[in-house]
Amino acid sequence: MSHSPFDPVSASSITARRPVSLAGQVTLFGLSRFVFNISLRMVYPFLAFFARGLGVDLYAISSVITYRSLGGILTPFITPIADRYGRKTGMLLGVGLFVLGSLAILIWPVYPVFVLTLCLHSLGVFIFAPSIQAYISDHVPYFQRGRVLALVEISWAASFFAGIPLVGLLFETYGWFAVFPILAVLSIIVFVVVLSVVPADAPDGARGQAASLLDGARQIVASKAAVAALLMGLLYNIANDVFGVVFGVWLEDSFGLKIAALGAASAVIGIAELGGESLTAGWVDRIGKQRAIFIGLTANCLVSLALPFLGRSLPGALVGLFLFYISYEITVVSSMPIVTEIVPGARATMLGLNVAALSAGRGVGAFLSARLFTSFGIWANLLAALLFDVLAIAALSQIRMDAHGQQTGEKPV
Incomplete structure (x- = not known):
């Protein structure tokens, strides 16, 4: 008998009071990635716009991309948290860093904090994405997993088609700062929903052995x-x-x-x-x-x-x-x-x-x-x-x- 990759998560793996099907959780992951990907993608088309808004030259604003990419190097030192303490913990840590970055720029909208915000956004996504991929992999058999992971990845293209035009409209109407309050609110909502909807998961014996990056x-x-x-x-x-x-x-x-x-x-x-x-x-x-x-x-x-x-x-x-x-x-x-x-x-x-x-x-x-x-x-x-x-x-x-x-x-x- 064939099974859908979106069959509900087994009752034994759910500790939340209101179980949500895996299909619902995957939809949540895709929508969350859509929000976060907007931050990653908006810098390239609006590089000169950010430079003018922050009062810096193009060289300074383009350096943000270099600083932001350093988050990828730090990722392996942090993602083992999702092996030791569970995938949900990794997701919440990633979203939390994104929220922190969004709030920082609201408090102090200057160039150094702009750099910090985008770096925290990037690092948060680099932690959140592997955590949800690991979570999906824990619950979806390998022979069906490619389709589910690919469906979540559609959020990358969707953030370009739907998200970037909306960001452009916001910038044109309200200025370079306009997107950050929205990202802050949406990321807080994502944090609350992940906390409420995704079941807590304890690492099994095999994962417990990989308790650190070194292991x-x-x-x-x-x-x-x-x-x-x-x-x-x-x-x-x-x-x-x-x-x-x-x-x-x-x-x-x-x-x-x-x-x-x-x-x-x-x-x-x-x-x-x-x-x-x-x-x-x-x-x-x-x-x-x-x-x-x-x-x-x-x-x-x-x-x-x-x-x-x-x-x-x-x-x-x-x-x-x-x-x-x-x-x-x-x-x-x-x-x-x-x-x-x-x-x-x-x-x-x-x-x-x-x-x-x-x-x-x-x-x-x-x-x-x-x-x-x-x-x-x-x-x-x-x-x-x-x-x-x-x-x-x-x-x-x-x-x-x-x-x-x-x-x-x-x-x-």
């Missing part, structure tokens, strides 16, 4: 598949950002249509993200996670080869951009269920290390991107993306898991 890291390092998964995430994120950081400059230089081209490119990326997440939700559990990742990486390689030729016209460049980002999104979302199952005894720790690997990949990609582009042109960026994708495929070949999440070729950790 969890030992389990992870002992698994060749886990190390390969982290390396794969690092590599495909380098591939994405080594091109993604400079695509706007490339479009501007190539076509001289800064506003039109970049506006269209932003819409194309949003459509690609939604398409990639929706496709992954529909097929990843049926065709297999590793196969879906291989398809995504191979498609990204082919697009990297084709983009110099497609980029001879603006429509061709936008088509190439769409294909590049949809293949990347398929790769990222398809890898999530694998990361959740490789070391189930240190699941949240593994997810935290994965966040750090992805953040490091973005940092390396950003570092290489401008240097390659200014020295050699966009073909060098795309060649580098191809190289890192091929290396990611090599790392993928070291991950062997069956349809139920059991590792083949090495003992499960």
Whole structure:
């Protein structure tokens, strides 16, 4: 008999007075991520607007992105809390940091506090997301997990389509500060709802053994598949950002249509993200996670080869951009269920290390991107993306898991 991944959580695992179905909890997680993702995504399109509002130059405001990314490095030191004290504790800690950041900017709306706010928002999301992924993984079988995780990830694309236009309207009407009181109120609501709705969960014996980052890291390092998964995430994120950081400059230089081209490119990326997440939700559990990742990486390689030729016209460049980002999104979302199952005894720790690997990949990609582009042109960026994708495929070949999440070729950790 088949079971839906949204069957209610078993009564034995619920300590709350009013049990809520897993479907309801997943809906809560998706809506919460939608709110939090708005903070992560609004900086890029409104960078100059924030600079004017805060009275700083573009260099100072762009440095916020660098400071914010440091949260990814700190994540592995905090996410073991969700292994030791339960997933709900990790969720509440993440939301609490987001609330704290939102309240700080309300009290003192100046540039240093703005930096602090965005850093706390980022760190909060980096803790909240692995905690909910670990929670879902505790309750949804591996062979159905890809669809559920992908449905939650749709909030990333939705925050672009629905959230950013609303933020723009708020900014235009009330100024740069207008979004933060709303984020504060919404994040407090999320905290209260998570506290009330998500059942408390005590770590089982296996998770209790991974009581610290060091204990969890030992389990992870002992698994060749886990190390390969982290390396794969690092590599495909380098591939994405080594091109993604400079695509706007490339479009501007190539076509001289800064506003039109970049506006269209932003819409194309949003459509690609939604398409990639929706496709992954529909097929990843049926065709297999590793196969879906291989398809995504191979498609990204082919697009990297084709983009110099497609980029001879603006429509061709936008088509190439769409294909590049949809293949990347398929790769990222398809890898999530694998990361959740490789070391189930240190699941949240593994997810935290994965966040750090992805953040490091973005940092390396950003570092290489401008240097390659200014020295050699966009073909060098795309060649580098191809190289890192091929290396990611090599790392993928070291991950062997069956349809139920059991590792083949090495003992499960």
